[in-house]
Amino acid sequence: MRRRGAVRSVALGAAALVVSGLLGACSGSDEDESAPKLRGEITFGVLAPLSGDMAERGQDLVDGAQLAAAELNDQGGVLGRQVRVVVEDGGCTAATGEQGATGLAAKKVVGMVGGLCEDAAVAAAKAVAASGTPFLVSSAPADRLIEAGVPSAFPMEATVYQEALAAVHWMGYRSTQQVAVLDDGSAAAQRLSGLVTDRIKADGLPVSRQSTDSPDLAKLAGTVTASKADFVYWTGAAEPGGRLVSALRHAGYTGHFMASSESDSPEFLKAAGGAAEDAFLTTAAGPKLLPTAADWAARFKDRYRRDPGRDAMQAYDALRALAQAVRQAGDTAPSKVVDNIPRLEDFTTFTGVLRFAADHSLTYDNYVIAQVRGGTFTLASKLRTD
Amino acid sequence: MKAKPLVAGAVALAAALAVQLGGAGAAFAAGPGSSPSDNSAHGGAVLEDVHNEPTTAVAGNVTFIDNVRGVSGYSALNFINYDKYGYDFMFANGTGGLAVWSLKDPKHPALVSKITAAELRLPGDTQDRFWEGENMTVDPKRKLVFLTRDPRGFGGTVSTGQSGVYIVDVKNPWKPEVVTFHPIPAGHTATCINDCKYLWSVGPANTGTPGQDPSWKGVPVRVTDIHDIKHPYTFDQAVDLGRHDGVTDYVHSVDVDKNGIAWASGEGGVRGYWTEGRHYDPVQKRNRVATAYDPVPYAGGTVVATNPAGTDFFDFFDHNAYHNTEKVGDFDKGELLYITNENITTCSRAGEFKIASLKGSYDGEGWRSTPENPFRLDLISHWSPWGKEGSATTGSCSAHWFTVNGNIVAQGWYGQGTRFIDVSDPRNPTQVGYFRVPAGQGVTGGSASAVYWHNGLVYVADYNRGVDVLRFDGKLAGAPDDKICWNSCDK
Numbered sequence: 107m108r109r110r111g112a113v114r115s116v117a118l119g120a121a122a123l124v125v126s127g128l129l130g131a132c133s134g135s136d137e138d139e140s141a142p143k144l145r146g147e148i149t150f151g152v153l154a155p156l157s158g159d160m161a162e163r164g165q166d167l168v169d170g171a172q173l174a175a176a177e178l179n180d181q182g183g184v185l186g187r188q189v190r191v192v193v194e195d196g197g198c199t200a201a202t203g204e205q206g207a208t209g210l211a212a213k214k215v216v217g218m219v220g221g222l223c224e225d226a227a228v229a230a231a232k233a234v235a236a237s238g239t240p241f242l243v244s245s246a247p248a249d250r251l252i253e254a255g256v257p258s259a260f261p262m263e264a265t266v267y268q269e270a271l272a273a274v275h276w277m278g279y280r281s282t283q284q285v286a287v288l289d290d291g292s293a294a295a296q297r298l299s300g301l302v303t304d305r306i307k308a309d310g311l312p313v314s315r316q317s318t319d320s321p322d323l324a325k326l327a328g329t330v331t332a333s334k335a336d337f338v339y340w341t342g343a344a345e346p347g348g349r350l351v352s353a354l355r356h357a358g359y360t361g362h363f364m365a366s367s368e369s370d371s372p373e374f375l376k377a378a379g380g381a382a383e384d385a386f387l388t389t390a391a392g393p394k395l396l397p398t399a400a401d402w403a404a405r406f407k408d409r410y411r412r413d414p415g416r417d418a419m420q421a422y423d424a425l426r427a428l429a430q431a432v433r434q435a436g437d438t439a440p441s442k443v444v445d446n447i448p449r450l451e452d453f454t455t456f457t458g459v460l461r462f463a464a465d466h467s468l469t470y471d472n473y474v475i476a477q478v479r480g481g482t483f484t485l486a487s488k489l490r491t492d
Numbered sequence: 493m494k495a496k497p498l499v500a501g502a503v504a505l506a507a508a509l510a511v512q513l514g515g516a517g518a519a520f521a522a523g524p525g526s527s528p529s530d531n532s533a534h535g536g537a538v539l540e541d542v543h544n545e546p547t548t549a550v551a552g553n554v555t556f557i558d559n560v561r562g563v564s565g566y567s568a569l570n571f572i573n574y575d576k577y578g579y580d581f582m583f584a585n586g587t588g589g590l591a592v593w594s595l596k597d598p599k600h601p602a603l604v605s606k607i608t609a610a611e612l613r614l615p616g617d618t619q620d621r622f623w624e625g626e627n628m629t630v631d632p633k634r635k636l637v638f639l640t641r642d643p644r645g646f647g648g649t650v651s652t653g654q655s656g657v658y659i660v661d662v663k664n665p666w667k668p669e670v671v672t673f674h675p676i677p678a679g680h681t682a683t684c685i686n687d688c689k690y691l692w693s694v695g696p697a698n699t700g701t702p703g704q705d706p707s708w709k710g711v712p713v714r715v716t717d718i719h720d721i722k723h724p725y726t727f728d729q730a731v732d733l734g735r736h737d738g739v740t741d742y743v744h745s746v747d748v749d750k751n752g753i754a755w756a757s758g759e760g761g762v763r764g765y766w767t768e769g770r771h772y773d774p775v776q777k778r779n780r781v782a783t784a785y786d787p788v789p790y791a792g793g794t795v796v797a798t799n800p801a802g803t804d805f806f807d808f809f810d811h812n813a814y815h816n817t818e819k820v821g822d823f824d825k826g827e828l829l830y831i832t833n834e835n836i837t838t839c840s841r842a843g844e845f846k847i848a849s850l851k852g853s854y855d856g857e858g859w860r861s862t863p864e865n866p867f868r869l870d871l872i873s874h875w876s877p878w879g880k881e882g883s884a885t886t887g888s889c890s891a892h893w894f895t896v897n898g899n900i901v902a903q904g905w906y907g908q909g910t911r912f913i914d915v916s917d918p919r920n921p922t923q924v925g926y927f928r929v930p931a932g933q934g935v936t937g938g939s940a941s942a943v944y945w946h947n948g949l950v951y952v953a954d955y956n957r958g959v960d961v962l963r964f965d966g967k968l969a970g971a972p973d974d975k976i977c978w979n980s981c982d983k
Binding site: 268271275278279281283305308309310311312451452461463464465467468469470471487489491 | 615616671672676677703720722729768769781785786
């Protein structure tokens with residue numbers, strides 16, 4: 107799965123499409139006569155790309171939010187009112203994101219979830235900033251959203267810096283003595299490798315950092331092996347990452363190998379072949395990796411006849427978090443809901459407690475450590491002790 | 493020694509309970525906004541405080557100067573110097589929460605702000621009672637105070653309560669702000685490690701605390717990365733396991749010496765660890781890089797029991813320790829370890845102050861100790877106030893927290909008050925001063941938790957009285973320390 111920055115350039119048609127209305131009406135649970143009687147409605151907005159290259163992920167996001175709404179209604183709604191979900195096509199550009207958010211605001215939503223493409227999400231957050239509409243951004247990369255500093259926007263993805271922290275903490279668990287950090291020269295990879303290197307240096311561990319865009323990875327592997335590094339971290343793309351671990355093992359490297367979330371892809375496994383076995387990955391937690399999401403994934407599949415993607419899981423958690431903030435506020439006034447988002451009580455996502463720092467970054471991020479076992483990614487550690 | 497006048501003449505307090513009003517008459521600190529430029533003698537607005545004159549005190553070689561109450565009694569203090577103001581602030585935590593005093597006039601601390609226990613409550617808490625923050629740690633560079641929350645705080649128990657740390661930003665000491673509460677499966681005390689880039693949280697005793705291995709008898713060291721206080725991270729792997737003859741047990745305190753070695757004290761002894769740099773690991777038998785989360789053993793162990801009526805627990809409960817990195821008497825440089833053995837029992841048998849030699853413990857012996865083949869440090873001496881001048885015969889009398897200046901140990905002893913012990917001859921510790929406050933009409937009886945040398949004065953964190961400001965009038969033995977170690981001497 108390629109996450110960082112990959113969706114930014116995807117364009118969508120000019121018009122944002124209003125595609126959905128009342129969600130409660132399509133919930134199978136409505137047929138349950140024992141369901142609590144709800145009085146009135148509370149409307150949440152969902153922003154997602156619904157056409158173009160990202161449409162499939164966008165629909166996944168919408169489905170996750172719809173499932174959360176249905177389950178909230180089964181459990182008595184929010185403040186005794188039925189949860190209603192309206193969806194706007196936010197596309198993947200700043201213009202479509204702004205247009206989608208404006209459309210949701212016009213529908214008087216109590217809050218918004220969604221946001222998948224970075225440009226669209228940032229523009230959407232800014233578009234509703236004046237009204238203070240709470241916006242839990244479920245899938246878009248967090249860094250630019252945090253830089254934007256919109257008081258009502260809360261990204262539910264971790265920052266690049268937090269991926270660096272995850273990598274360094276995992277190195278700590280492996281009693282690492284010397285680290286080699288390698289990247290492919292791309293801006294994103296260099297940023298991550300720089301953050302990781304600086305953080306390792308701060309702990310006093312010997313570390314080397316090298317960028318390469320050369321297809322000849324055998325030479326690089328030889329250099330790393332000679333350096334006596336016992337932990338290699340690759341922040342570049344998936345396919346060369348797979349070739350790199352293969353070259354390292356071929357050169358006799360016996361230490362740990364870990365790749366960034368860029369390598370959370372079949373391309374990595376294919377390129378590495380058998381050398382991928384035991385390799386670690388820093389990656390954002392998804393339903394396939396998390397045992398805690400298994401029951402939910404089964405419910406999702408039962409409803410939608412397909413496995414949920416990560417966007418569905420994030421949107422599901424985001425809508426529940428928004429509902430919890432409204433419950434705690436006891437009110438739908440935007441300012442009161444926003445005040446409660448950073449201090450949700452007894453609220454957990456599939457990775458653990460959800461809390462936001464003062465800058466609205468996740469206090470406890472959702473990066474986990476995956477490990478290749480039997481040719482597939484498995485969960486090695488949630489890196490959470492909360 | 494000769495008993496001296498109790499109250500300094502210049503500080504004749506008018507009443508047993510006097511109220512100090514701020515220069516601006518403010519009932520609530522308005523912030524330093526204006527701070528140093530204010531005309532106030534304390535650098536800014538101050539809050540009302542209570543001063544309790546100890547007219548019943550017994551003292552020798554000690555002058556009482558002032559008492560301040562703040563929000564409650566206290567288990568611990570710490571100090572931060574602010575270049576921008578040109579003086580120190582004192583921080584105390586106890587059942588009432590956090591209190592902050594300006595030490596612009598160090599003899600008369602001025603309360604400038606507070607965070608009450610009620611303000612520290614978390615969802616589910618049933619009481620407004622912080623517990624309890626012994627061995628308080630601070631980051632003097634980033635201006636952070638760490639309030640360690642024991643699971644027994646706020647109405648909890650060791651098995652039901654929430655432990656962890658409140659990270660408090662005190663850049664503006666007039667307006668401390670809780671940055672976050674970070675849950676940690678440990679939390680009786682905590683200590684900054686590696687220039688406060690990590691926190692070692694430890695304790696309490698007993699099993700049943702959430703997140704613990706059921707085979708543990710107490711909570712060992714939990715390591716939290718606090719490079720970035722917005723995103724603290726606690727490692728799932730604990731440190732200082734198998735500390736009591738191979739059994740993982742209660743670590744009560746971590747104290748960092750002047751060489752940067754972190755000494756973990758608790759049930760089963762005192763063991764030192766390198767947390768930075770490359771060192772020989774005598775347990776793994778190889779050179780390796782030490783980190784806060786994977787430290788390298790240095791030396792340590794426990795001493796033989798000295799109490800003929802001891803108990804399995806208290807015999808080896810090394811509550812806190814100080815590794816003297818200097819040469820004392822005819823002992824080698826860095827050989828001596830000063831230890832509090834806490835034992836809450838009758839005064840005649842209460843826990844003592846002990847001095848041990850680290851000789852023979854540098855090759856991992858303390859990490860290989862077993863019940864069948866126990867390793868013990870050489871006990872050089874042990875001391876208690878029992879039968880000494882100025883002592884009580886009843887009450888709670890155990891040794892507790894101390895700090896060292898030169899060769900004078902200033903130590904809290906609960907109801908036995910503050911004791912000044914000259915350890916110039918480590919084989920023969922000698923009392924050279926004391927200050928004890930029995931309860932009386934209008935006088936809050938003392939229960940000294942911790943004693944701090946600070947810029948020529950001595951500040952006592954007292955569980956009942958708040959903070960007493962004292963002056964030691966005896967001769968300071970040994971070379972005065974440029975930097976007093978309050979919990980961490982790290983940089």
